[in-house]
Amino acid sequence: MTTADVALAEPALMRSFAHVALLDPPYTAASWAAVVAAAPEAHVHALWGAPEADVARRLRESRLDLDAVMRRTWRVLSAGSGRFDERLEQELLGEGAALPSLAALTAALSTLREAGLLVVGADGGYHLERPQNKVDVTRTDTHRRWHNRYQRPDFLPTCLTARL
Numbered sequence: 001m002t003t004a005d006v007a008l009a010e011p012a013l014m015r016s017f018a019h020v021a022l023l024d025p026p027y028t029a030a031s032w033a034a035v036v037a038a039a040p041e042a043h044v045h046a047l048w049g050a051p052e053a054d055v056a057r058r059l060r061e062s063r064l065d066l067d068a069v070m071r072r073t074w075r076v077l078s079a080g081s082g083r084f085d086e087r088l089e090q091e092l093l094g095e096g097a098a099l100p101s102l103a104a105l106t107a108a109l110s111t112l113r114e115a116g117l118l119v120v121g122a123d124g125g126y127h128l129e130r131p132q133n134k135v136d137v138t139r140t141d142t143h144r145r146w147h148n149r150y151q152r153p154d155f156l157p158t159c160l161t162a163r164l
Helices: 004-009 011-015 028-040 049-063 066-079 086-093 102-114 142-150
Strands: 018-023 041-046 116-119 127-130
Touching: 004 011, 004 028, 011 028, 011 116, 041 086, 066 086, 066 102, 066 142, 102 116, 102 142
Parallel strands: 018 041
Antiparallel strands: 116 127
């Protein structure tokens, strides 16, 4: 028994079992396919029901909302010293029991860079561009890919009836 995150992080471990039971659904169909591909010879069993799928949906909505993560990242960078240092790292990662999604944080930083709002120097410094006109971050490649993967997922709504 494991979770999709562990299964994806430890494919060698997955391959050592004839049966793998997943306790929680992956966020997307692509994640499910990656879990199955990690253990091509194993029988993968889905041991979740509607409550677990609902929790996964709520986690996806709260932790993987790129626009919310970008707004928070912008506020932290604005209040920062202009250097990627330990203090900034602590502010970006936040405090509390659950770390924010590092993938979402990375996507937020990439989107801000692609949109020309975040300029990173070779010396470890950064500055924020504050144009007079609004910048449409939804036109960046990172934002578009993230939105297609996590904001319009095709797996969670059907994971209880999806053919495994």
